[in-house]
Amino acid sequence: MKTTLISPKIVPEFHRQIGSELEAFLQYLAIAAYFEKAALPRLAAHFARQAEEERGHAMRFLQLLVDNDADVAIPAIPAPEAQFKDAEQAAALSLERELRVTEEIHSLLRLARQENDFTSETFLHWFVKEQLEEVSSADQLLKMIQRAGDRRLLLVEDFLTRSDQTKLTKEKASEGS
Ligand SMILES: [Fe+2]
Numbered sequence: 001m002k003t004t005l006i007s008p009k010i011v012p013e014f015h016r017q018i019g020s021e022l023e024a025f026l027q028y029l030a031i032a033a034y035f036e037k038a039a040l041p042r043l044a045a046h047f048a049r050q051a052e053e054e055r056g057h058a059m060r061f062l063q064l065l066v067d068n069d070a071d072v073a074i075p076a077i078p079a080p081e082a083q084f085k086d087a088e089q090a091a092a093l094s095l096e097r098e099l100r101v102t103e104e105i106h107s108l109l110r111l112a113r114q115e116n117d118f119t120s121e122t123f124l125h126w127f128v129k130e131q132l133e134e135v136s137s138a139d140q141l142l143k144m145i146q147r148a149g150d151r152r153l154l155l156v157e158d159f160l161t162r163s164d165q166t167k168l169t170k171e172k173a174s175e176g177s
């Protein structure tokens, strides 16, 4: 007998979501490589970090399935876009993907509610918050890249360096508290 607290109906949808998070992982790796080649190291580091976050998202779903003694299946992952016309196109793709994942998370949440699956519902709340952050930061970065234009991307690099420092300071402050 399986000891599970999640609805059997949502399990295949979680498999699909693992695929989607891993697809985002690969897409961000490809975008990071694009910026690295364009000699924009802060943008490259930003997307490499995003990639790691996506891997972490996939792991969260995987862990939920394991904890619930559910079947684990990982779908085939399509190859990411690797060629970009310019920085704006790469940043626009990242916003588009984040909006798509947000839709996916919302429809998972609808299903969890339909099924009275409180375990999945509670689990998914973290992702609802996370997607708001991801969409808003992808949107901000795209706007900044558009405003800077191709020839002034170093300004965006400078912004990322400074905002990283702010984040580090915040992390240090919260560690101390
Ligand atoms: Fe994600």
Ligand SMILES: [Fe+2]
Pocket (backbone or CB within 6 Å): 024, 054, 098, 101, 134
């Ligand atoms: Fe994301």
